[in-house]
Amino acid sequence: MADVKKIATREAYGNALCELAPKYDFVVLDADLAAATKTGIFKKQYPERFFDCGIAEGNMMSVAAGIASTGKPVFASSFAMFASGRAFEQVRNSIGYPHLNVKIGATHGGISVGEDGATHQCNEDFALMRSIPGMVIINPCDAVEARAAVEAALLHNGPVYMRFGRYALPILNGDDYKFELGKGVLMADGTDVTLVGTGFMVSTCLEARELLAKERISARVINIHTIKPIDKDILVKAARETGALVTAEEHTIYGGLGSAVAEVLVENAPVPMARVGVEDTFGRSGTVPALMEYYGLTAENIAKKAKEVISKK
């Protein structure tokens, strides 16, 4: 896909904040990472609506809750590691429990952070955020979806966790793309197996589909941009119609998309299933392609797992 236009979803996040600013009343907080989270784009255009909280993520999340309690929505941004990890308890108790209107813009999610390595590669945020009642979790697959997701998050009444990536990804969706919170997207149809991806891994699933097609295997590809609440209907339908399923995510295989899908299927339509993700290990430094290869987050591995689950039907 070398000829395809590539943009990081974090870039789309910063741009979306600017686009939405004239239309809606909200403020943006960051914890000294505005240049990296891309809220800096907003800061430049709307300095009076941007507040840096310094390197104090816990305080930032509780401040966000206080602002939201007065009726003003807040975007609070940091790296996924600190937004969901460092500040977990503040997100749970100050934002989640009172169900306040705070939108967490967590960038640098997953292994594709790259060279910064394990301390900054957050592979646990879906698991952490899924455990908070009422928290909506969105992980867009491209810049178009990311832009739409930011507006959908703003219009949703309650806390939302949005994961954005550092790495530039191909644009998969057209300009007419309509984002529906909580609804999976059928990216490509197929009959032998379903590949369920989220974020970065949606394009990888589409590549895996092409590999499988060469072996005359027909794979359906579903994009789950909303990890919670998850679209049960599209998953159950896919399981029933294709009889086997593989999930793919830039996240530990414990507690993320794979777990969420397994929970749905085991209760509604059990079929042979495999989870592609980071397998109970920490990340490491490396270029993004090298890391994706190292951790098996590749089209080849997804295709291999697809053939395995098909053989178990």
Next chain:
Amino acid sequence: MNEARIKELKNIANDVRIGIIDATHAAKCGHPGGSLSIADILTYLYFEKMNIDPENPKMENRDRFVLSKGHTAPGLYATLAHRGFFPVEDLLTLRKIDSYLQGHPDMNKVPGVDMTTGSLGLGISTACGMALAGKIDGKDYRVYTIIGDGESEEGQVWEAAMFASHYKLDNLCVILDLNGLQIDGPITEVMNPTPHDKKFEAFGFHVITIDGHDFNEIEAALGEAESVKGQPTVIIAKTTKGKNVSFMENSVNWHGAAPNDEQHAQAIAELKTRYI
């Protein structure tokens, strides 16, 4: 403030203290010690100072209060009940399965509670958020928060202090309940957070130290806080944990324990003699 009003406030604070004892006795658990230590401050805030309306608890331009030391919810609930936010008899449902009076304050369940708190260190940050929102929107409401002296061992309290000072939140008044005791013992022995005055001063606060049981001093300090511009104020209120219940005073054992029937009867009898 004239003598007659002070007398009235003292009697209201006594009502609040009786409410705290009744509620924790009925619940058979809860935190009476630190509730009793802030009863006078809460009484002054809710009956004299704050722009609030029990008939319209979500009034947009109301003054806000955050009980950062959320475990002393019985003190806040008793104050709100006597101020008319909900029936006083409901205090006896504290911590029960079908009650709206949760063990720690819940803004979505209790009329008059402006922020959900309980986890120490978080409340003061939320108060900063409310104060900042007031500044952004050009509103003239003020934000009050009571933090515990033990709570000041939480790093987040100082993150919040840095924030309040950085954004010149002069509409924020932090009140530190300096009763000197935390669960494991005297604060200076468990993890000494003192000197609070010098620390807050270094963080850019206007610092006032008072006797937290003296209504004239409480009034003067809150008035001074309102007149300070360009920086937040902290009122360091020296208080007695378990104030006005003889066997609870200055005893760490009453941080998180409820009176039994006999102790309840004694505490109520003692408090009833204090009406003037």
